[in-house]
Amino acid sequence: VSAKEMVIEIQKSGVIAFSAEACVGCGTCELMCTLYHEGVGGRELSRIRILRDPFNHEYQALICPQCLAPSCYAACLSSGDAIRIDEVTGARYVDEDACMLCEDCIEACPFEPPRIRMLDGRETVVKCDLCREREAGPICVEYCPVDALAFIARSER
């Protein structure tokens, strides 16, 4: 089953949209993501990452776009079936207990750098899951002080 053929089979996901015009590079998104998902302070483990150019005050974000036709999902179907589709949000997420660390999903991700990553000391790959278990939605969006991040629900995508 190719990713293209799956479009009709799997549901759409909500997605986090980024405004480079609004972003001030404070990194609150990275820190809140890391705090919520990993329980530590830091930037390196964040599912959302900000590329910084402080001398021009310009920033870019690396965010999983929750592809309509997710190659990572397709790649994992034939290996470990650890990438799932959340029934409520549609988020493409990793079932961390099921991940076998084969890295097929990382290879399949069409983005550079891949939006799925290995983290030191973790026995699973990690990716943005839109904070699917969090009632208020993605924590990065909620805490962004300048509204550079917005959550677009799947119904509006």
Next chain:
Amino acid sequence: VSEPKSYGWAGTVLHVDLTSGAITRTPTAEYEPEKYIGGVGLNTRIFWELGCPKVAAFDPANPLIVSVGPLTGLPGPFNRAEVCSISPQSYPQELFTYSGFGGKWPSEFKYAGYDAVVVVGRAEAPVYISIHDQDVRIVDATGYWGLDTYEAQQAIIDRDPGTSVLCTGPSGEKLSRNAVIANETGNTAGQGGFGAVMGSKNLKAIAVHGTGVVPIAKPREFLALIEDRKAKGDWMVGGPQSWARGPLDAQGAVRDEMIEKYRKKYAGCFGCQYQCTAFYDMPGVGKGQAMCASWFYADLNQDSRAVWEAQVASQKLGINHFDLIGIWFVLQEMVERSVLTDEEWTAAGLPPVPKMWGGEATDHEFLSALYGGIADGTSPFAAGGGRGFHQLIKSLDKEEELRTLYETRFPASGQTAHYFGWLGLALHVAMDTRDAGNSTDAYLTFGGRPDVAIEDPEEGLRVAERTGKHFGMPTGLTTYGFAEGSAIKAEYAGIERLTKWTLSNHHLKNSLPMCNFACLPDQFFDPPEMDIRVFESTLFSLVTGVETSVDELWKAGERIWNLRRAALVRRSGRTRADDTFPDAIFDTVWLDGDGLEVHETQFVREEFEALKDRYYELSGWDVETGRPTRAKLEALDMTEVADLLEREGYLGERRAS
């Protein structure tokens, strides 16, 4: 390397000896971080351990110490670092002092696995320190020497990708005593002249890239605390020091033009939800972040290009903008009073008189000459504003004529003072080794939150009354300067309590660290369950796992201040007589502008001395010498400090009844 496991703290202090090239590490635990925390506290504890060396600022043995704290690297206004060293800027004595900065570097340094770096010695040729987690190297920086702070940072980032760079500019290389240490375009350790300490060590920069994390003892509860404060509405965009987002209203047309035409976006430090400053881009002049002091040239001149050039040039050359404010005003007054002939003016190495003061020079010519002279070490003001001006007027045989100008412009250990005319801050300034700096806003909170008062004076006063009553502080307007009319009749009663409270607050904030501007006494205010002190101690306990009550943490603030005092006593023989101001402060009525209006202030010597009596008494210090007593130091769990002071003959002994 085996490192102690801890929460909050990274656990390691890095030591770099530029003379020998030795790079070593010691456990942070050796410096009692539970007692001295981080930032200024940890720096001072390290300085104490080094024996408070009685060396000059530019002696290779002067340690340059940079610390972060247990909260650094976490989301919130905690991503600051503090620099401590013997200051080339303070005058007449070179005193051990401190200066903080935010931006990106502090968190990056923490993620690399360090709580502090101690740099001693002097490299034979220019170097920078490159830190990639555990990989620390001393790297040749010959090619970067002479570059401005923007150029140097970008060149080092090109060579060392991923790093955040702390550097000195050309002025620091030339040992100008008002040289700053800069990170990015607007975050500097401005006071102290520490950029020149870097220059004296042949140290251009410290570049760091960290990939680690900060372990949190109780991450769920920490997150819940933040979520709770957010729900209550005090975790949001818009810092309390919002006037740094643009020039003040009083700065006229410059304000509108800078905001409408050149302001790109708001800006702030890494990890902070407040964006208290802004980034500007003026084609042909330059880009960068601005703080409130960035706009003072507008008080002289309503040309936006000149105002912005004054800011960008000082950032790039690495000159303390706050010191420049004092320098501009003494130059202006010298011109207005026709103190020197044209020939004498030029011969003294002063910049050409600009058109705004009736001269011929353009702003660009004036600024280029003044800043260029500081950056290449040839201006009299390369000695620092206060020191330079005093030396200048002595050499011109004008000391008597200009003494009052000198003494009122540079009253804070030879430095420009921040809202000095407001008595509420004065005792703190007199005892400290620089202006009260980042604690100014804490004092002002009890006097009517100026940023609130700009919009709504009545609300500013309500905030002051509410907060002051809660913390038991005096809130009389006459203490702080928001009196109606221009003359202030100073009220001295209760200032000893205010000073003691704020010194604990000040040292805690500079050690946890927690931004003073973003965590004022009236924030997180929901008593009795929550106030700023409850917030601090709760955060500290949840992050470090060291259960610490409100009073215990407050005591740590007092402990750190007492250790600083002990270090000043031990190194410089600090005594009561040093806790004062130049004569002119007591002899004259002088004016101090707060951006809203100009106030007249006069300090009464007898009242000020009586205030000192009360403060020393309240603080458990020897009223005669102003030195900490054994009883106080033991109450603060500092018996070894008391023992050492006693051995060296510096312990306070007598208490007035």
